[in-house]
Amino acid sequence: MFQSIQIPRPEYPRPERQRGRVEGIDWLNLNGPWEFRFDYKRIGIEREWYVPRRDSWEDQIIVPFCWESLAAWGAGDGAGNDHYYSTRCFVNAYEVTHENHRTAERYEVGWYRREIAVPTDGPWKDRQVILTIGAADFFTDGWCNGLPLGRHDGGYDPFEFDLTEALGAPGPDGMRRGLLVLRIEDPMDHADQPVGKQWGWYTTTSGIWQTVFVEPRSITHIDSFRIVPDIDQRLAAIEIACRHAGEASRVTVQIIPPAAPAFRLETSVVADQATIIAGINPVALWEPGDPQLYQIEFQLFDPSGKLLDEVRGYFGMRKISTAPAEDAPAILCLNNQPIYLRGALYQSYFPEGVYTAPSAGVLRDDIKYALAAGFDFLRVHIKLDDPLLLYYADTLGIMLMQDFPNFGEGGDTPLGRRRFEAMLKAGIKRDFNHPSIVAWCIFNETWGFGGQSELMKLITPRLPATGAPGRSEAIDHTPSFRWIHEVWLLAKELDPTRLIEDMSVVMWEHLPAYGHVETDINSWHFYINDYPKARDHITKVVGSTYHGSPFNYIEGYTQRNVPLISSEYGGCGALDPDQDISWSFKFLTNELRRHGQISAYIFTQLMDVEWEHNGMLNYDRTPKSFGYHPSLINRGDVLPIDSAPISLQREGDTIEVEVLSSHFSRRRRPQVSLHWRYSGMDTLAKFYPDLARGSEEIEFRHHHVGLARLLKLDLPQEPMLCSLAVSAVTPDGEVIASNFIQHLVSNGPPREREERKNLLILRRKVSDWKSALWSNGHSDRAEANRDSKCCGGGAGRFEWEFHDEAFRSLGRAARLTFLIEASSAREGIRQTATLRHPSRLDISINGRLLSSALLPDHPHDTRGALSFLKGGNGAYGYLHRVTLEHDLLDEVASTVESTGRISIETAVVHSPTGGLVVYDYDSGRFPVAPTLIIHWPNS
The missing domain is CATH 2.60.40 (Immunoglobulin-like)
Known part of the structure; x- marks a missing residue:
């Protein structure tokens, strides 16, 4: 971080609503190092830390990264799959572990301080100076040169402070200077705040986590705008909200289509509002894979014709709707055409920055990977996300369902509800113009209503008490459902252009009383890693979903003509170990695609997050191997097969x-x-x-x-x-x-002795070793029989012995071949990835070293189909073929003809000593047991 002059996240943070064009000229990015200090005893206000002094604060933090992140302390380069939070934010850092870091006592108050210098000429002349903070969690107080700027409550919405009066007079260089001080408080007991997965699930986010910047603005200015496309009428209704505009003010709007001449419209401002109905002809539709965008520029003029404000943005001509279907209550439609949405859950967490991507390029690359894997849809999971993510979704062409962050358990209080509704209103206002957002999800499962209580006992060893009801307590959820329905109605009023889901429902929920009320989407979740069970489950859900069905709804509500989607599914759930997901992704997606009654699916998930290992990518965005390209079964057109994999x-x-x-x-x-x-x-x-x-x-x-x-x-x-x-x-x-x-x-194990024409084939079960010696232990024979593989850890050897009278004539053989499938060995069942675990395999016959090969890994993915058939996790090895001919065969024959025995030794004794796994005919990737083949000359 400090080796570069570049500030982190240097781009303008909101391209869909942009004033500044050139940083340093007409806007200033304040990301980068700020002076910082924690306020453990909350004494800062009393001691007036906001007053300018020449004292030195003990710490420096990097904005815009939360204080729990490694990037905040300049340590982001060291982040990775197993290293994703800083201990600097904890009161007793030496006590913090991976197991308790989500609940260990952390600092709740942090103070930020930095000097700024603002020009007084050019774009800044006679303008207000506005400080904008993209997002800070949760309570923010601000001062400039010791003067109070205001207070903001909230963790996801942008807010601003007016610095104009607080800045000092221009100096000799024409710059106005100020000392900015921000106090941000984020209590550990944050149940009644919208927190999403910060509530004990992943690392918390405290303090600033989106870009901070300063820009000049006229007192009379454009506050916001809202564009409602209508592809049927070939119109775009444009609503512009202004501040302090006189009745004779006017707004001009220039629209630049993607492939047509620009045109300009004009209207008057009345009571700070202006409305324009723009005819759009021809209509270039926004679609995934072809995201056509219209650039738009707003200019606000006073009655004399003076330009007061100018804002640029963009919009897409796009319509999301539902329609009746032949064999389903409804289907999803994009731009009046049926569509099957292929989605993934996107948590938008990052090892370096927790809630904040280390660069905009990471957000772009996440979406590019999703598109390459065949997805056209992401569910941004219980987080109002970085506007740059939405920008790349708009410009690269992927659709989004945007979740609203839940409050924590015990947060369903009057205060919690007020904060939630305020966050919902602010989120819809901020993100309304993004064409990529096609749906809002208001609540996830029963998070915040008691659904997390039991899970959190498994995840965290010490969960702060919140007063949330336990599973066994009988409680009346009727008031909660009334409010859920009220919030759904509020969201429909605020945004009638998108689909809105009341609650993303999981039928096996910890609180089975929960289900849908009124909703535009009938969703359900399931996590099943067994093909027959998954097949039966999906068939049951589809068969139970029809117009008027009470299935998946609470009492008093039934299925209307809304589409059925699986809004979370997978073979590996949150609490499962790090294991292969390639197998379950393929057969579960195949099963979903067999049913035309389903309109969309959302796979869990796009990448691993912290301790949750069910992603298509690792947490650090390195790839996992699938054994096939994910788009094989995950594209618009697929060929589902009604069969087990x-x-x-x-x-x-x-x-x-x-x-x-x-x-x-x-x-x-x-x-x-x-x-x-x-x-x-x-x-x-x-x-x-x-x-x-x-x-x-x-x-x-x-x-x-x-x-x-x-x-x-x-x-x-x-x-x-x-x-x-x-x-x-x-x-x-x-x-x-x-x-x-x-x-x-197969009718059973292949014969141990088999003669074919000029071949003599001898096989051994992997469990029939003559001797085994390993530094870190090895399978016993019962385990090897059960799993059809034998494993040795560290350094060591397995030896198999073959006996046959034909060996006494081995000198007449044309060739001798030994076949074996083997890999290195390691603990765990992690899916094959770029991180390798190698081992050096030596194969000897009757004491003669004949082959030495590097085993790169102990892989687990779809290629290990035989292991899955045995109920395993896709482990497999590499096929090794050792062939002896001519003088080498004569040498070995001389040691065999007198004994009638051939000894095969597989050894790992030279570095790297990563152990050894040997597979039988019915496990791994190849139907090959340890096999010796004698090739007799053709007669």
Whole structure:
């Protein structure tokens, strides 16, 4: 941070409502180092810390990062997946651990101080000087040169202080100077504040967390504007709110379409309000993948024609709505066309800055990754986010559901409700013009109404008492529901242009009395990591959702014509360990896409956050490996398969597989053909690319889920791991959808001794080792039998012995091959990622070292399909093939012919010593057990 002259977050913080153009000329960015001190005993006001003095404050903080963050103290470069908060903010820093840092006593009051110098010429001449703070949590008092500026309560909305009168007279250099002092208080007992996941879930956010800046402004100015697009009437209704404008003032609006000439409109200001109805022709629609934006410029003139204020922004011509459907209560529509929203939960937390991204580029890259993974929709989870995130959503083209932050448990009080409503009003006002926001979610599950109480006992060892009711207490939630409905009505009044959800509902909730009241979206949550259970669950929800159904609603309310969405789903929940999610993402998304009654899904989640490890990216934004591209099953057009992702089948059987089409891309696709290929790998790692294949034209009905083809497959007559790959292909060869499933075709373990033509094949179960010795221990035989793999930790060796009379003739063999699937070993079941855990594997035959290879990792992802079939977590290894021929074979044969024994030793004794896992035929990635093959010469 201090090695660069660049200040953090240097960009103008709100491009959708922008006055300043050039920093240092017509606006000043105050991010960067400020003097700082904590006020543990709350003595600062009494001792007048706001009064200018020549004293030195003991600390320096980096704005705009909260004081719990590493970036606030210049330590952001050291942040990472396991290092994401600073101990500087805690009263007893040495007692703080990962387990208690969310509840350990922290400082509640911080004071900020810095000098500013403001020009008096150019854009600043005869103007007010306005200080704006994007967001600070929670109570903010301000002074300039010892004079009070005001107070603000709230943690998410921007606020301003007028510095004009408090600044000093111009100096010889023409600059007016001032000493800014801010006192910010954020109590640990913040239950009745809107806090979102700060309430004991993730690291708290205290103090300034969005950009602080100063800009000049006329006393008469544009306060805000609101643009309501109407694509049906080809209009945009523009409402401009002014301050201190006389009755003869006027506003001009210049609109610059994305691909048409600019045009200008003008209207008078009446009672500080101006309204313009702008005809838009032609209409360029804002859509994901093609986010057409209209630039807009506002100018406010006094009666004499003098320009007083100028503000720039943008808007999109976009409509979100619902419509009746054939087989569902309603479907979602974007710009009057049905759409299937493919979403991910986005927490918007960062290892360096907690609530604040270290750079705008990180926000941009988060959205770019989401788009590349096939998502067109993000649910910004219980946080009113950085306006720069919304800007990139607008300009890159991704839709958002914006959650409002809940109060904490025990916060459902008159004060908590007033603060929540104030935050809701401020949030809708600030973000109304963002075309990317298509929905508001008012409440998440039952957070703040008792739903967190039981969970927090598991998450935090010492949760401050709040008076929240426990699970076992009988309480009447009727008053809460009345208020929830009132807030929903308020939100509908404030923003009739978007879909508004009352409460994002989880049916297995800790408080089962909760459900929907009146809502524009019927949502539900589920976390299931078992294919049959997930299939049954989704089918039950879909079958229970119809017009008039009471399912998922509280007593007295029923399903109206609103769309059904899964607003949270996954195979790995918050409290689960760090494990593979690639498998569950694929089969759960496949199951959701089989049902045309569902209009959207939101996967949990885009990236890991702190102790929660169910993201598609790690917390530090490094990628995880899936074994397939996530967009395979996560795009507008997909081919859902009504089948488990892998299943056990009998050799020689004939089976049927139902392949469906789900065609919801914006572009209609006629004349689509289904191509299928059935391939396999046998127990000797031989690949058969064309066990079956074919193609035929299918019905690919737009905005519909239907049967594409019922495939009949003749399974191989021998053990194999088989894969069915299907693709939807256009006449010009473009692949627009694809999918795959796998089968383990086997009637049981392959024979330990098998003769084929000129081959003698000998196999060993991994549990049948002759000897095992490992520095950090190893599997016992019962574990190895159960899991079909043996594991050794650290350095050591496994040895298998093969016996056969044919070995006495080994000198006549043409070749000898040893096959094994092996990986390094490590604790845990973390999904494959860029962080590797290597091990050096040596393979010896009868004491002769024949192979040395680096095992890069102990991977876990979809490629470990056989491990999933056994109920594991996708662990797999790398296929190793050791071949002996010519002189080397003669050398080994001389040691074998007298004993009739071959000893295979797999050893990890040279650095890196990351252990060893060896897989049997029915675990890992390949259907291969430790196998010895003797190739006899062809007769």
